[in-house]
Amino acid sequence: MSKEWIAVDWGTTHLRVWRMAGREIMAKAASDKGMNTLAADGFEPALLELVEPWLTETPTRVLCCGMVGSRQGWIEAPYRPVPCAPLAETLVRAPTRDPRLDVRIVPGLSQSSPPDVMRGEETQIAGFLALKDGWDGVICLPGTHTKWVHLSAGEVVSFQTFMTGELFALLAGQSVLRHSVDTSGWDAAAFAEAASEAMSRPEALAARLFRLRAAHLLEGPQPARACAELSGLLIGAELAAARPYWLGQNIAVIGADAVARAYVEALSLQGNSATFAKSDAMTQAGLVKASRDTE
Amino acid sequence: MSKEWIAVDWGTTHLRVWRMAGREIMAKAASDKGMNTLAADGFEPALLELVEPWLTETPTRVLCCGMVGSRQGWIEAPYRPVPCAPLAETLVRAPTRDPRLDVRIVPGLSQSSPPDVMRGEETQIAGFLALKDGWDGVICLPGTHTKWVHLSAGEVVSFQTFMTGELFALLAGQSVLRHSVDTSGWDAAAFAEAASEAMSRPEALAARLFRLRAAHLLEGPQPARACAELSGLLIGAELAAARPYWLGQNIAVIGADAVARAYVEALSLQGNSATFAKSDAMTQAGLVKASRDTE
Missing domain, CATH: 3.30.420.310 (2-keto-3-deoxy-galactonokinase, C-terminal domain)
Structure with missing residues (x-):
């Protein structure tokens, strides 16, 4: 059996989560708790609302992308300057209280001239x-x-x-x-x-x-x-x-x-x-x- | 003594009035009762709020320009197609209940190709x-x-x-x-x-x-x-x-x-x-x- 984990697309106005086994989607859920509706301490509860039924006693890997990694997000995942591969080799760990969560955030990319950013x-x-x-x-x-x-x-x-x-x-x-x-x-x-x-x-x-x-x-x-x-x-x-x-x-x-x-x-x-x-x-x-x- | 009349600049978001004697400004007043805050029957009361002290028993001429003459205004003053002089020879009379008011509206201009309008x-x-x-x-x-x-x-x-x-x-x-x-x-x-x-x-x-x-x-x-x-x-x-x-x-x-x-x-x-x-x-x-x- 493939290892279970959770994929998260967390943008400015939406939160979408998928329960994954390897590359297979087992279940999905969504809410409107996008980044711009949450303070820093609101991200963990908003995530738990959707994924709690999927958690086990051993920590589950949760991989997030999007504005959740911005300065106004859960924790800032600093931009990686281009030229570079789209994905970082190491992700940024978000602080959690619930020991069942192991949350990592994909950093966005930046360009210095002309200045530009993506997440x-x-x-x-x-x-x-x-x-x-x-x-x-x-x-x-x-x-x-x-x-x-x-x-x-x-x-x-x-x-x-x-x-x-x-x-x-x-x-x-x-x-x-x-x-x-x-x-x-x-x-x-x-x-x-x-x-x-x-x-x-x-x-x-x-x-x-x-x-x-x-x-x-x-x-x-x-x-x-x-x-x-x-x-x-x-x-x-x-x-x-x-x-x-x-x-x-x-x-x-x-x-x-x-x-x-x-x-x-x-x-x-x-x-x-x-x-x-x-x-x-x-x-x-x-x-x-x-x-x-x-x- | 020059004849008294009232000049009115009535736009989407503002109402400005001047008490005039010929070309001289005798007094002025303003409110935020622009066209987009008023229904058709709201224009006369909004005007009276500002100009009532200036009225006499004989009707006073009130000349208005701006969005007050649009379809959503007091009464539509139909566009005049260009090429033409900026001002019409005849203005459009607005309906009033108060016999002390004689309100006229300056029509806007239109252009058929390419389509364009001004008021x-x-x-x-x-x-x-x-x-x-x-x-x-x-x-x-x-x-x-x-x-x-x-x-x-x-x-x-x-x-x-x-x-x-x-x-x-x-x-x-x-x-x-x-x-x-x-x-x-x-x-x-x-x-x-x-x-x-x-x-x-x-x-x-x-x-x-x-x-x-x-x-x-x-x-x-x-x-x-x-x-x-x-x-x-x-x-x-x-x-x-x-x-x-x-x-x-x-x-x-x-x-x-x-x-x-x-x-x-x-x-x-x-x-x-x-x-x-x-x-x-x-x-x-x-x-x-x-x-x-x-x-």
Whole structure:
């Protein structure tokens, strides 16, 4: 029987746990106790709420990735400077009161020039590489803060973060555009057109955004179209800026289904075919890799 | 004695009134009862709260500009399509119960291609032209939704809106950058550098924004510098996109003090000298013009 352990994806707004036997998932659970809802002494209770039934008298290994390792997290797992392999050889131990827990946190990565940081994505990258041995190229990880990562010979060489996801959420949910955009809608043609337009004139973004509002006032509401256009404009502008990353490269996109597919679609409009991998599966694969490397 | 009337600047979040005798300001008052706090039947009471002491038995003319004339305002004053003079020859009468009030609203302007709208800025433009007879060129009106307006022979020929001010407020107040930016601080050199950088590489905006956060995490907080950089990046990207408007033109900037000066400074870095005029004074001058034109 494979050894049991627990895999944990602990981000800013979510906590997801998997009961593992070797590389097999035996059970899973989740809560909304993300890092930004917890003080330093709140992490152990939040974890126990989900995993207590899985614990035994001998300490269980718990491997965590994500914002749980930030300065505002359980304990700071200092950034490792690139270039380096995505996973550290030693993880950072978190203080616990419960003797049944042996908690370790995967450190994030940093880059000094230009300054940049990641936490959580390094584990997804490690998972992807574990499944695609010898893969070289560029990985795009769309999310609140989208990362573009250049990989070579199993190492992260450089990376760049774009605030595209957060801009979309703020604009669609809190700006004047909220009246004109329905995020449950989609219009694939409008997305493609807006993405192409933003790629050729990325600097026009702030003006093009207001046009969504003006078109609503003058021509009537088209909330699904406006949502796809907003997404296309932001992703198109990002792709224009990230061109030095992806041009002529082997590309993979790791993310949640809908947003990752939008990136794959926008890249294909530029004649690039990208491999798609789901972020949840890559996180699990990365934590499996961390578990084997640090046994 | 000049005839008494009341000038009203009624925007989304504010209500400002001036008791006027001809072009002289006799008194002023203000409240926070902007358009977005009021239902249709709330406008008359909100106005009376401020101006009741100034009313007489004979109806007093009240001239209003701004979002009060939008579909969600007191009564819709339909947009006038450009090209046209900034002020209409006839204003839109708002329904009132109090016989002492004779309320008229200045209509906004619209443009069909590309779709765009303004409300309130047309009055500031009219005020500026009234003070600078025969002025031709381009007016920039920074604000939540900054306008660039091309004027010729006393008419608004075309205009374009940028969501720069709203982006700044969302990013500085609600995004992950809020931890790194202090909007009470300023650093003129950082502003200039960021504005120049964004003008030469406007497409890099979403990446350059996250660098403010990463620099904070890796190099320590510099909240005043980060505020000036954020402003410089957004204004620089806007200037890059608005270049067809201002290049080689006579330029005026109408706005509140600090933000308008930032635009003037950014334009001067590009070798352009712009005339600065305060938005409050231009609104008053525009309403004086409307009062004389429609007597």
